[in-house]
Amino acid sequence: MSLASASGRFTFTSSAPAPHWATDGLYYEFGPSPASPEGVRVAATKHPDGSLEVRVDDGAEDVTFRRPLPPLPAGLLIGVTWNFGTVTLFVNGTRADSVTLPTSALV
Template structure:
């Protein structure tokens, strides 16, 4: 499990798919990203209720974050870091959450 054993960062960017994507009532999918050298990928979904779901996965685990859609200039920039079993996600520079991805004994 990459998250529990290593340290790393992956950044994923996507242009706006339409001028109204952030405010319309449509589902909008982003990603998945290309894998990091450690095999980590990022994907996101904008839900009709305005929430953004960010999924970060390695070969054996996935963590998910849901957050209200932050102010967006024109696209989406997601950065995820992991260290000692904790995965942290930033959307357009704003930290949206952190979760433990360490294996349960």
């Protein structure tokens, strides 16, 4: 299975590591998640600058998203979909970003 040659979706959740984790200026690691049935793993990092980095890896390709952290409730819900080379990130149910893999990965 590959992000470039198949389609699927995966959800990764994590509870809050501290009461004010989303705004406290500290660094937090979430994951990596257990692998999906297709072999996709997700990991997330909250950076001190308030950005959220999400890494999606299927063992062949990997995609990294880094965006400002949206307003969050107590925990973190990451959703990822992939459709033949297009990988889309959702954070707490809202579409956050999408990338298309380089054509060299689609061969």
